[in-house]
Amino acid sequence: MSFSDVMTKIQMAEKTSDAEKMYTYKGVLYPRLMCPEENLKAVETMEAREDDIMLVAYPKCGFNWMVGVLNKIMAEAGVQKIETESKVAPLIEFFGPDKLKVRTGSLRMTHIHRGIVSISSCNVTMLVIFRNPKDTLVSYFHFSNNNPVLPSGQSFDSYFSQFMSGDVGWGSYFDHAVAWDKKMDDPNVMIVTYEALKQNLTEGVRQISTFFGFKLTEDQIQQVSGQSTFNAMKQSSADTHGNLGNIFFRKGLNLLFL
Numbered sequence: 001m002s003f004s005d006v007m008t009k010i011q012m013a014e015k016t017s018d019a020e021k022m023y024t025y026k027g028v029l030y031p032r033l034m035c036p037e038e039n040l041k042a043v044e045t046m047e048a049r050e051d052d053i054m055l056v057a058y059p060k061c062g063f064n065w066m067v068g069v070l071n072k073i074m075a076e077a078g079v080q081k082i083e084t085e086s087k088v089a090p091l092i093e094f095f096g097p098d099k100l101k102v103r104t105g106s107l108r109m110t111h112i113h114r115g116i117v118s119i120s121s122c123n124v125t126m127l128v129i130f131r132n133p134k135d136t137l138v139s140y141f142h143f144s145n146n147n148p149v150l151p152s153g154q155s156f157d158s159y160f161s162q163f164m165s166g167d168v169g170w171g172s173y174f175d176h177a178v179a180w181d182k183k184m185d186d187p188n189v190m191i192v193t194y195e196a197l198k199q200n201l202t203e204g205v206r207q208i209s210t211f212f213g214f215k216l217t218e219d220q221i222q223q224v225s226g227q228s229t230f231n232a233m234k235q236s237s238a239d240t241h242g243n244l245g246n247i248f249f250r251k252g253l254n255l256l257f258l
């Protein structure tokens with residue numbers, strides 16, 4: 001999916017009523033324009049490769065942060081990255097069945113619940129990022145109000161109720177958390193938290209590189225973490241995310257302990 005495809009869908013969303021924006025697939029809500037049913041069906045039968053790296057995150061948990069970190073780690077390690085034409089990280093559910101088969105890199109990404117994505121044929125290594133639900137909810141609330149593909153205009157109170165009952169895009173945060181909790185000790189799965197990365201990003205970069213078998217020098221690790229702070233990523237977001245930069249890189253705070 002190219003940046004212009006995303007912009008076209010956003011323009012279409014601006015002419016779509018809130019009621020039409022979401023639909024339910026297998027009991028979970030999705031934004032219709034970005035994830036039509038044929039895309040979700042294609043994801044269900046997607047074949048993975050041995051060298052694939054899968055990045056999984058419930059919305060607003062730090063997905064774009066990890067895309068940036070992984071891309072930088074892979075660039076330092078000399079490994080091919082995701083499609084360069086794309087300014088936003090292409091989620092597999094945004095591709096149609098034809099485009100899903102065309103692969104230019106080994107990094108695959110999704111917000112979809114692990115019970116729904118069945119990655120056949122091999123033990124793909126997966127990085128999963130979680131964030132505390134309070135900050136995730138606040139971030140998702142602002143995102144919904146700023147992103148035309150999602151319904152907007154709700155009060156915080158009504159959005160809170162929807163989030164708690166899982167009536168938001170990609171379903172219940174809590175269902176995702178429970179499903180991944182059972183996979184925590186799987187050797188092919190690494191679970192990181194937004195909060196731990198905020199506390200010590202350099203250590204997080206070191207652990208992620210080691211998990212994926214990328215041997216970076218201490219200088220390279222420092223370089224990746226220096227370029228992956230919120231301020232650094234927000235500053236370069238016009239290049240990486242075009243005019244969606246300010247929507248994806250909003251405040252980047254960890255309010256859990258305040």
Ligand SMILES: Nc1ncnc2c1ncn2[C@@H]1O[C@H](COP(=O)(O)OS(=O)(=O)O)[C@@H](OP(=O)(O)O)[C@H]1O
Nearest residue numbers: 059060061062063064065139229230249250251252
């Ligand atoms: N480098 C870095 N450091 C810390 N925090 C960061 C970083 N990059 C993005 N963010 C914050 O992550 C939130 C967006 O989450 P996602 O990228 O998962 O959003 S999305 O679901 O893909 O739309 C969103 O959080 P909020 O600011 O609270 O809305 C972003 O600001």
